[in-house]
Amino acid sequence: MEKILLLLGVDAEGKLSKAGLEAVEQARRLACSLPGASWAVGLVGRDAQDAARQVANCGAGKFLAVTGDAFASPRYASDAAAAEALARRSEATLILAPADSRWMRALPGAAHRLGAAVDTHIAAVEVADGAVQVRRWYYRQRIEAQQTRRSRPWVLLMDAGNIEPWAGEAGETALEALPAEVAESWDRTKVVGVEAPETDEQTIRPDAGLLFVAGAGWTKKQPDGLSHLEEAAELILDFVRKTKCSLGSSKSLVELSSEGQAVLPFLTHLHQVGQTGSTPRHPKGLATCCHGEEPHVVGWRFIKERRAVNLDPNCGWAQGKADVLYVADAFAVMREVNRLLG
Amino acid sequence: MSNGYHIVVCAGIVPDPLQTLEPVTGPQGPALRNEMMLPAVLDPWAAHALYEAAHLARNAPGSKVWLVSLSPKAKLQQVMMTIAQKVPFELVALDGPASGFTDAGETAVALARAIQAIPGLDRSRLLVFGGWESASRGAGATLQMVGEILGITDQFQGVDALEIQSDGSFRILERIEGGVHQVSACAGPPAVLGWATGTLPEPPNQPQIGMQNMRAIMPALQGAQPAGLAGGKIEFLEVRIPSVRRETQVIKDLSPEEIAKEIVEWIKE
Amino acid sequence: MPEPDRQQMDVDIACVGFGPAAGGFLITLARRLADRDGPALASRMAPGMPLQVVCYERADDMGFGVSGVATRARAIRESFPGLDVSEIPLAAEISEERILYLLDPYGASRRPLLMRFADRLIRAFPRLFRCDRDAIELPFTPEFLHKAGGLVLSIGQFNSWVGQQVMMTGAAQIWPGSPVAEPLIEEGRVAGVRLIDQGVDRKGNPAGGYLPGMDIRSALTVIGDGPAGPVGRKLDEVFGMPEGHRRDEWAVGMKFVVQLPEGVDLKPGTVFHTIGYPEPEIFGFFYVHPGRLASVGIFVPSWFENPARTAYRYLQHYIQHPYLWRYLKGGTLRSWGAKSIQESGRRGEPYLAGDGYARIGEGSGSTNVLTGSGVDEAWATGVLLAEAVVDLLEKGEPFTRENLERAYVGRRRRSWLEQESRVAEKARDGFHRGVIAGFIGMGLTGLSGGRLAVPGRPKPPRKRFPRVEEFFADRIPRGEIEKIRQECAAQAKPLHDALMERCGWPKIEYDGKLLVSHQDALLMGGKVQAPAGVADHVVFLYPKLCESCGTRICVEMCSGEAIHPGEDGVPAFDREKCVHCGACFWNCPEENIRFEAGPGGLHSAEN
Structure with missing residues (x-):
């Protein structure tokens, strides 16, 4: 009989993240499809009361928590200890958690303490013939596998964006607080705060409805034989400001900056999407002046609706990968788009 | 720090990121088609870790850098011919699969054992570096387990910067959600740092560093022991390339104004 | 400095x-x-x-x-005495060798009169000539053309x-x-x-x-x-x-490595050498490796005088020749590359x-x-x-x-x-008199052990290439060429696609797997890359010379479209697309290109 533990980090405001609520929904469905399975939610943070209320009606049989100042910020030593304590208390055979930075940092190490196996980049957890199977990504979202393991405990770190977040009513529930044994050695690391990269304005917005991908074509010479970097920068930033979209960039454009070439100054490695970059999730994506093949196009694997503006109708970035490809000069199109957006 | 750091960089080899990957299933489980024929590189994020390690070692006299790699020996040798020219390090080679389908836990045990066996390694000066996940294989779990086996509980992932403070402590920037960095202060070694891109460009090729490195690399490769991974921990039911082909509507004949209008309407939908 | x-x-x-x-x-x-x-x-x-x-x-x-x-x-x-060929990936013992004469299914190539006559004869009596899918296997080929006992290798x-x-x-x-x-x-x-x-x-x-x-x-x-x-x-x-x-004679060799479709059961080590298509001067090859992979490619020699010579476009037509396409159709491009070959021996x-x-x-x-x-x-x-x-x-x-x-x-x-x-020294001299003379010369030299040859005077490539207007004079009116020039210039495109299609070459219908745009071949096949921090390895020495150049053959023949039309008629170089084949420096009629060593280029090892 499986015992499921869902680990959730509680943020500074006492809330759960969207990825956390997606994991709640995943755990709920899993528990429902495993006859006889029990499931518990394990919360980690400064204070877990509000978070417990937020998911009180999710169907979990038990709400456990490890709380206190030592657990307020995501940190390996404290998070791994909390995860270990919660797993032992719940005697979990399946330990689920969202693959956010907190649990990606701490949970694999905790799994080792528990003698558990770990799988990451999980897109779905399913039950077939009474056994748990996962669908996960390998090779950075380029290969997917359906797999299972016999050994327990089994830690499953689930990628965000694969399931609707749990959206039930808040309520009251009993929260069992585990005694927090804070080790002195944890204080070797102190979380000081959060720092945004040195750019003038926000251009990465994970929750935005639209991802705007800028490719190296923006820096190339235009029909007049000149490159128009200033105008490119202004068009892109203007669009990002007006739509509050998130900005991504192709590898080649980010790397051009390391050549001492004049490039778009606001782009950093954090903007890079695709192989060796990120694979962000947004409902819509608009790619401009991008050219590339499969490894780069991984960058918009998780974009649901995709459109592209490119001068080459056979462009590998768009053909077979975008829903709509506009064969046109992105400068002209984006000028007009920005004008229409006011 | 007067004695410098002992920096161990864990880095596997992966197919050159631009290669087309296709899974095949063999007797040992899933693998990449023509895996041994695909050009290989040092895992890009782990390579950044190596450059950061070398940079740190250069600025902290008495430091030493080891590169621990679990990879097929022949392929690793080929990768070394490029990477050995970049920065000084000593290679610790484990002969075994560099496959993304290997269980991260097994890989971690093999790497940790290899690290523990490094003669003269001083735990109080130890920094374990690696990529925050393989930039090609993408597991993101191995390094944490290596650290755990080594008993290191100051661990950081998605690191873009490590600054040494005047008191010898570290200021560390980790990538977290929302395109920002979490800033931590850490008392110093031992620590585990899984690097993202970092801040350093790829170093130029330096022939004399290559010649120097290669004197120890070849014996290390020749003496590389099998990593002894048992495999079989994961039962693969299906491994495939996701079907991503879409019916692309190619619109060639609209004016920029008409296209802009369509795009704006679509954004606002 | x-x-x-x-x-x-x-x-x-x-x-x-x-x-x-x-x-x-x-x-x-x-x-x-x-x-x-x-x-x-x-x-x-x-x-x-x-x-x-x-x-x-x-x-x-x-x-x-x-x-x-x-x-x-x-x-x-x-x-390597006692070599076990299976130790070398993609290597195979040559198992079957055919030398094929390919007919032109479109009638777009520039065939000499004698060849056209031969083609008509073959088409009139296909059974007699054992013509199979627009190709005949040459029945009596001299020993020197064979590579029996040898190996097919991916270098x-x-x-x-x-x-x-x-x-x-x-x-x-x-x-x-x-x-x-x-x-x-x-x-x-x-x-x-x-x-x-x-x-x-x-x-x-x-x-x-x-x-x-x-x-x-x-x-x-x-x-x-x-x-x-x-x-x-x-x-x-x-x-x-x-x-x-x-060093007056050169060629560009360009090839695809193709994953052959399921069901194609050509034996590893099968080798076809071809002549006659896509142009009579262009030789072709098809080698089968283990694992249902094949190398298929062409050599575009310097004695082929088309100033709008594009190996890539010709290669696309070559693989679609009916004799080869039956094996290649449905295949997937795994690798692609090009190289200069010194043909002066x-x-x-x-x-x-x-x-x-x-x-x-x-x-x-x-x-x-x-x-x-x-x-x-x-x-x-x-x-x-x-x-x-x-x-x-x-x-x-x-x-x-x-x-x-x-x-x-x-x-x-x-x-x-x-x-x-x-x-072999004089074997190819005949090609400087024409294709037929070239083939006769090779035969004479081979069969006589080098004692006989059809004489010919090799000229450096720069002295060979006529202007586009001259070369296409018999096919496209001058005014139309000018129009094509203007249209291509406006789109910053080379001329060859437009010129070839005007001469009857069909448009390439891309299938996204094997028939792909030149740019996609760079990425899908060549995985071409260019590291930062080094100087460009292709330099146009005197822009003035480029401005007055009538052929811009560097743009037309560039194996990776790395050289493209630029400002004021001076070609521009984009090293992210360069495969370092070196064809630009020996093709330039003005000797105005400096070609140096640089890192990067192809990142495929299946070539």
Whole structure:
């Protein structure tokens, strides 16, 4: 009989993240499809009361928590200890958690303490013939596998964006607080705060409805034989400001900056999407002046609706990968788009 | 720090990121088609870790850098011919699969054992570096387990910067959600740092560093022991390339104004 | 600019370029150095150390930027007695060999009258000629055209395999991603090589992380950087060529490596050599590797005078020839690449040795232009040099011109290589009179053991190419060409697609797998890359000359579309697309392109 533990980090405001609520929904469905399975939610943070209320009606049989100042910020030593304590208390055979930075940092190490196996980049957890199977990504979202393991405990770190977040009513529930044994050695690391990269304005917005991908074509010479970097920068930033979209960039454009070439100054490695970059999730994506093949196009694997503006109708970035490809000069199109957006 | 750091960089080899990957299933489980024929590189994020390690070692006299790699020996040798020219390090080679389908836990045990066996390694000066996940294989779990086996509980992932403070402590920037960095202060070694891109460009090729490195690399490769991974921990039911082909509507004949209008309407939908 | 402070390193033997010639050289030498039974060969440059042997390769890995071949592999087999071919990925024993004459299914190629007549005859009596899908197998082909008993190899995989063997001896080091800028020539002696500057902008000016190229000083410099290598060409410039020797004949070889569709059961080692299509001057090949992979490609020679010559477009038509398409249709592009080939053979042989240096491989004129064989010959030159070097080292004799002439050049002159290349020397002269004369000439030379040939006077490519208007005069009215020029200029496109389609070549229907745009071939097949921090390796020397150039053949023939129409008629170079084939420098009618060594290019090792 499986015992499921869902680990959730509680943020500074006492809330759960969207990825956390997606994991709640995943755990709920899993528990429902495993006859006889029990499931518990394990919360980690400064204070877990509000978070417990937020998911009180999710169907979990038990709400456990490890709380206190030592657990307020995501940190390996404290998070791994909390995860270990919660797993032992719940005697979990399946330990689920969202693959956010907190649990990606701490949970694999905790799994080792528990003698558990770990799988990451999980897109779905399913039950077939009474056994748990996962669908996960390998090779950075380029290969997917359906797999299972016999050994327990089994830690499953689930990628965000694969399931609707749990959206039930808040309520009251009993929260069992585990005694927090804070080790002195944890204080070797102190979380000081959060720092945004040195750019003038926000251009990465994970929750935005639209991802705007800028490719190296923006820096190339235009029909007049000149490159128009200033105008490119202004068009892109203007669009990002007006739509509050998130900005991504192709590898080649980010790397051009390391050549001492004049490039778009606001782009950093954090903007890079695709192989060796990120694979962000947004409902819509608009790619401009991008050219590339499969490894780069991984960058918009998780974009649901995709459109592209490119001068080459056979462009590998768009053909077979975008829903709509506009064969046109992105400068002209984006000028007009920005004008229409006011 | 007067004695410098002992920096161990864990880095596997992966197919050159631009290669087309296709899974095949063999007797040992899933693998990449023509895996041994695909050009290989040092895992890009782990390579950044190596450059950061070398940079740190250069600025902290008495430091030493080891590169621990679990990879097929022949392929690793080929990768070394490029990477050995970049920065000084000593290679610790484990002969075994560099496959993304290997269980991260097994890989971690093999790497940790290899690290523990490094003669003269001083735990109080130890920094374990690696990529925050393989930039090609993408597991993101191995390094944490290596650290755990080594008993290191100051661990950081998605690191873009490590600054040494005047008191010898570290200021560390980790990538977290929302395109920002979490800033931590850490008392110093031992620590585990899984690097993202970092801040350093790829170093130029330096022939004399290559010649120097290669004197120890070849014996290390020749003496590389099998990593002894048992495999079989994961039962693969299906491994495939996701079907991503879409019916692309190619619109060639609209004016920029008409296209802009369509795009704006679509954004606002 | 003052001379920067360069680092320097002393080695005994510095080798430039890791191709088959360097492979033969290094494996032969390294085995001897690693042999503990023989007398130790100590380093003179680093006393107390073993002999220091290094090889610098431009490309980013050992097997990049080369091609698949069918070779008799006589010298290669001699180096690896009892060779188990299955050890080398993608290698196969040649199992079946066909020489095919391909008809033109579209009637778009420029066939001479005699050929058109022959085509009509074949089409009128297809059974008589055993015409199958617009192709006939030549029934009586002379022995010299066959490669029976040989191997089909992916040189990418072969080079990697050889490199691993060399490295495992521990006696020599190969450094990829290390382009050599030039030889160090001091008082008529080659004293080593200089590596390229790093940390510079595209024009070569110091930028962040500037590291001046290191001087590698060596007792012997072995030049095996191929026909387009800058070190070999610099030596030719400084020392000149032997009397009567010239490098007037070239070709671009371009090929795809294709994953054949399920159900195609061609035996590994199957080899087709083709003539007649897509143009009579263009030879083609189709080699089957194990694992249902095939190398399929063409050679576009310098005596094909079309100034809008595009190997890529022709290759797309070639693979769709009905005879080949039945195997290739539904296949997937796995790799793609292109390279320049020196077709002058022995006539292009430079001084093979001088004080402190020796030349091996294709750049040393070793290619046999009768049999169309280069890899095995290149390998043999490397082996011969290694034997000579061991000889000199054992006797304690220095690497002077006299000693190298005796030990290396003497060996070469006595070898089968020399005998066969003398036979082949004039084999292709007939092509300078026309395609038919060319084929007759090859036949005569081959069958007479080199005693007979159809005479012809080779001209350098720059003197061959007519203007577009002249070449297409019989097909496209001048006014229409001007219109095509204007349309292409407005779209910053080369002319060849428009010109070919106007001549009857069908449009390419892309399938996204094998028939893909040129740009996608760079990415899907070549995985072409260009690292930062080095100077551009293709430079237009005098923009004024480009402005007045009537052909812009550099744009038309560029294997990667890296050279494209630019400002004021001066072509622009985009190194992210360059495959380093070197065709631009020998095609330029004005000799206005400087082609140097740079890192990057193809990142595929299945070639």
